Amino acid sequence: MKYRQLEAILRRVDEHYADYPHFVKQYALTTAGIAGEEEVFYFLQELTIPHQLLRNFCLVDYTGHRHEIDFIVIFSSFIICLEVKNITGQLDFNVETSQLLRTRSDGMIERFSNPVEQLVRHTRFLSTLFPHVPIVGAVVIANRRAIIGNHDSHIPIFHADYIHSFIEKNLNQYTKPILDIAVFHKQLTALHSPISKPFSFTLAHLKSGVFCAKCSVKMKFIQGKFVCSQCHHQDKLAHFQALHDFRLLVSSKITNQQFCQLCDITSRYAAKRLLKFLPVVQQGRATYYEIPEQILTMTSYEGCISPD
Template identity: 25%
Template sequence: MNQISLVPTPVKFFYTLTIYSAILLKKGGIAIEIHHFGVSISMMDIFYARIPHDHPQKTFIEAQMNNMKIGHRGEAKLLRFLEEVNFKQSPLVIRNFLTRVHQKRIIQIDYLLVTRKYLLIIEVKNIAGHIQFNSNPPQMIRTLEGRPSQAMECPFVQLDRNLDGFIASLPDSKLPIYTSLVWANSSTTFDLPFEAPHLFLTLKKVPLMIQELEKLPDLLSNKQFNALKKKIVQKAQSFQEQSFCDRYQINPLDLRKGLYCVECYQLLTKSMRTWICTNCKLNATQFVDVNVLSLFSIQNSQLTITDIRNHLPELQSRQVRKVLDSYGYISKGNTKSKRYFKPMEWEEHQ
């Protein structure tokens, strides 16, 4: 087979996370209302692969995607420590709060806590190695043994920007806003030659920090608190309902056609009845599904078979339909213009 030795494709999460979900965690009689606004990393990978190399948004999307990948595991760890907190009243916790501040500006907050007393914006980092913080220019330089040093965006600047963007998108909030950088990797060593401009904590300290905030006075009535919660959840939801193209201002007509590798972003090629990535040297047949399904996130939540085949001309209608059916996609309309859409609640698949 073209002198390519095929290795089995690694098992991937297609639906890493649900579109959104509200879970209630019970802790000592107080429920924590958690909304998790996630995105499937594999779908983001396909979106990235489809954007032409010279597109002005390509680097921005790459940065966002890498951020998501590094942050994901650390963010999950934080949740466990939030459960330790003895909240006075049920808070609203939003994980991965994304909103558009204005046409050209999106903010992404790892965790947002909304209470009657305060708002808390948490940025979670889960990076190993040695971290050197520099103030001018603001950067963090990560060193891992045996590898070249790597400059990364300063998380304090990210927090500055998130705070500024959040205030701009919610100007009439009466609550004080606190910010914190939480480091989720316990093996990391630091060199911080200046005073941290935001509260800088390890995971274990998070419950204690929030416990202190819980001592603050209530500033909102029940009615005001519920109105605020509703407003914030709606902001996050309306962003999530937008397609990736709308969010990142990409014209769907500019997207590259074809099937792409989730690992290396190269075009897949067909060899006999198998899809392969010649770059990764792997059997990529299972990437066909995510290439089809991701279009519902990338372009539009409702698509016809023709819409899908415009992006994936190598696939036959029958193959597309088979993928949609096997993932429980629902269709409506007449045979010719039948539109498919995804089921409301997506289960986590592995």
């Protein structure tokens, strides 16, 4: 959700918005994080021993604090929690000061929060939920150019290509089957509590218009289709992206008037034809159209657009 929202923010929120530079930075960090997870997932996909995998798993503890765990791997005799970091440079971990120091190639030293402490919090909470289950944790460095330096932790820290050896080592240690993998996976999944909407905006914060998928220029609505004035690309369904962004950033429901403002369409009758395929929701005297989550996968709808 967060990544898709950040993508929508960079597309749709004006660059002069006060927090826009913050969102640009968050997008870069989130993109790097996803790339790191993909590196780890590549190795986890090669596992042949029976297991279940949970990715980007989120739990809320008794105090309301969230535990966002990159990977949980469930085996019949134990479970593994993996905290993934996609950082380059020399990485020195210090448990006493709870920090990760990264020394860049130019000699600059930067401080990051210590992923070891994050992981300890996750495994400690899981242990309170399942005290009979052995829980093993590890920090995985996904960037192949990173150098793992000092670390004074009992938590293993290693590169992604060591995952199989780490799992094999623990399989040799925890040999007694105590879990029905499918049942335990279902129990954990029931506890998943994803963040529904990290960022929230109003329509006033968003750029108006429908933008060309080929060159990002604002399109004009002419005779039932959107036309790009620069590359001349034409698309009857170009407004789907605008609706998708509105759903991510504002609301899953939109009125005719809001749609006209969002897509910069002057005719409410043309807007009504473009919205005709959406389910209608009546709230008091107002009519809303429900934007489906899968709107970008919809490729056509017949009889819903006619020339303006």
